[in-house]
Amino acid sequence: MTITTVGKKVWRFIQELTDETAYERYVEHARKHDAAAEVMDRREFERCRMDQREADPKNGFRCC
Amino acid sequence: MSTTHATAPPEDRARKPLTPKSIAIWVLVAVIGAIGWSVLALAQGEEISAAWMVAAALGSYAIAYRFYSKFIAWRVLKVDRNRATPAELNDNGVDFHPTDRRVLLGHHFAAISGAGPLVGPVLAAQMGYLPGTIWIVAGVIFAGAVQDMVVLFFSTRRGGRSLGQMAREEIGPVGGAAALVGVFAIMIILLAVLALVVVNALAGSPWGTFSIGMTIPIALFMGFYLRVIRPGRVAEVSVVGIVLLLLALVGGKYIADSSLADTFTLSKEALVIWIVVYSFIASVLPVWMLLAPRDYLSTFMKFGTIGLLFVGVLVASPALKMDGVTDFAGAGTGPVFAGSLFPFVFITIACGAVSGFHALISSGTTPKMLQKETQIRMIGYGSMLMESSVAIMAMIAACVLDPGLFFGMNSAPGVIGTTVQSASEAINNMGYVITPEALTAAAKSVEEASLLSRTGGAPTFALGVSEIFSAVTGDGLKAFWYHFAIMFEALFILTALDAGTRVGRFMLQDSLGNIYKPLKKVSWWPGLIVTSAITTALWGYFLWTGVKDPLGGINQLFPLFGISNQLLAAIALTVCTTLLIKSGRLKFAWVTGLPTLWLAVVTLTASWQKVFSTDVKVGFFELRSQAQAAIDAGKPFPPAKTIGETETAVTNATVQGTLSAVFALLVIIVIIDATRVCVKALRNPEAVVSHEDPYVESKFVAPAQLFATKEEKAELEAAGLGSGGGRISEDREGQPA
DSSP: OOOHHHHHHHHHHHHHHHTHHHHHHHHHHHTTTTOOOOOHHHHHHHHHHHHHHOOTTTOOOOOO | OOOOSSOOOHHHHHHHHOHHHHHHHHHHHHHHHHHHHHHHHHOOOOOHHHHHHHHHHHHHHHHIIIIIIHHHHIIOOOOOTTOOOHHSSOSSSSOOOOOOOHHHHHHHHHOSSSSSSHHHHHHGGEEEEEEEEHHHHHIIIIIIIHHOOOOOHHHTTTOEEEEEEEHHHHHHHHHHHHHHHHHHHHHHHHHHHHHHHHHHHHOHHHHHHHHHHHHHHHHHHHHHHIIIIIITTTHHHHEEEEEEEHHHHHHHHHHSSGOOOOOOOOOOHHHHHHHHHHHHHHSSTTTTTOOOOOOHHHHHHHHHHHHHHHHHHHOOOOOOOOOOSTHHHHHHOOSSSSSSSSHHHHOOOOTOOTTTTHHHHIIIIIIGOOOOOGIIIIIIIIIHHHHHHHHHHHHHHHHSHHHHHHHHHHHHHHHHHHHHHHHHHHHHHHHOOOOHHHHHHHHTTTTOOOOOTTOOHHHHHHHHHHHHHHHHHHHGGGHHHHHHHHHHHHHHHHHHHHHHHHHHHHHHHHTTTTTSSSGGGTOHHHHHHHHHHHHHHHHHHHHHHHHTTTTTTTHHHHHHHHOOOOOOOHHHHHHHHHHHTTTTOGGTTTTHHHHHHHHHHHHHHHHHHHHSSSTTTOOOOHHHHHHHHHHHTTTTOOOOOOOOHHHHHHHHHHHHHHHHHHHHHHHHHHHHHHHHHHHHHHHHHHHGOOOOOOOOOOOEEEOOSSSOOOOHHHHHHHHOOOOTOEEEEEOTSSSSO
């Protein structure tokens, strides 16, 4: 493995760890059965996600 | 429908006899661990290297993971690799989604670890490094990691249900309600203690105050970026945030040296007001503005700092200057916290050995992301071992300091006075030697005005960290490393204050909503403001008493926090034991039953002493009656200087004593109620209703451990999947692999 591929893997790992990949997952999920399914754009999706987190603070809660 | 697997079922593999090679490796690991423990225990008066402590801990963790967690997974819980998890079944791409085990490990670890394991061990170091280290390692192996793993298992079998829901379902409404009240009360105490740690770390420190203050605009910028400029690009903006954070840290030095220093030099009282007001505002603002971006920052700082610390300890291999066991262990007269080794070491070190709060993460969030049941060992048990190793690092950081300096930093002004001369004298009386000049020099080396009575653990931890890091990077960076460590700890405490206030508010809204309907609507802003204000005021009250009460502070509040945290663990373990018994695993009930019993004994003894002890340093009510008697006689009760201060002490002792009693009652209620349920289940096993979700066959392939075994690799290859695993695609299904 070259340094670039290792770097890419690490970056990808960070993206998954921070849940940056949530949008990709959402689109993939929505289009699994219907390739032409309507999906929210990224901006809309991220807002929606924040609203959900707002609605239940126990999501994403961390402890001591 | 039949799926053909190229490999044998896991149960057969699990019972495979050990090969000579693996026997040799595990004997070696055991020997290394045993040597580590022997050196720790037998060192008489001479300084030993911290590397021995690391060897003892890691050796024990490795053996516990390899043998005990495997036993629990396969023999007690009987994890089933062919059974679909909630993540696989309900995959909606949002909260339920099978997540790569390596990502989930990081995710779960980031969620369970915070400031707790950094504070407790530092305070417990007053009894020497040995008692605390033994408890951190033994506690995590037999109680903490077991709790996290078993809760994770049962929640996974129940669609990711929360601990509260499981308690209600399995024990009944009384036990369930007691658990709920417990969680709320614990949250309040936890927030107050964490806030007090920050106040004590930042008071009189312009460098620290400025750099922590700067995290607010940095977080606001990140929030704006993620909301408006490039939505959702978390990783890139986090990198920018970290760079800004380091700049703020460097900037702090210049502020502290400039004419602005006075502006950022705040008293404890002023800091309390700032922190309470900040937390209230932060908790009513939308999450995208402050909470979410701060979360990213603290996660990165956490991984970075802990990684650096491991490297630092291994490279520098610093000597432990603290005694193995100090005189305070037996006498119980230590200045950091009162009371003798049993039960108070087991109370003081909560997180790192066993933490009830983890049960809230292990139920709820993580089960909804688990790919395979077989992974609970790595996620549940493994993450907790990692957290425990952080506690070991904190213990090392406290013990590499000169003991005289350690006691100077961790004793209240009532004990050591407020000048370096009086402190030096008082410390010499304790049996440790430190000159006034050495105390001044230590403060100067990290560019702080004073290090006396900087209780709460954070400054001690930071000083130890700066000592270790500067052994690698040179003394020139010592002050920078000190403030780096302060920033690291304060950053995630402030995040916890915001998040914790929100959770407290949410629980209040939910329960008060039963009385006044509109409160249940989380978006109804008058309700939101009022419940947030109540929550902030409650922990703000304890924070204020911690700062103002002449007898109070960490010394009084921390035991209360420890008791409540262990109490939550006792509740979680009780729920686990009940579930083991109800699911017909009576012969293995000791796995969670013994740690429950141990925690019950510890918390109840501690509560008993806090309520009934006639030692004024330990018993809240003894303190109350003696202080009241002093008031009646028209005299202040030392170390209080006025009648007014003494009256504050009386009120606070009453509140804290009452709370100790209430906590103890809650545990007793839950345990009695659970025992009733267990006895009923044993008498009439047919009547037991299982709340377990029905069995559905898994169509998911993923390795159980961090690294895939040869068989797992073959299986992944046969299914055409990468190392992260995945769903068996439908066209391959049923074909011979």
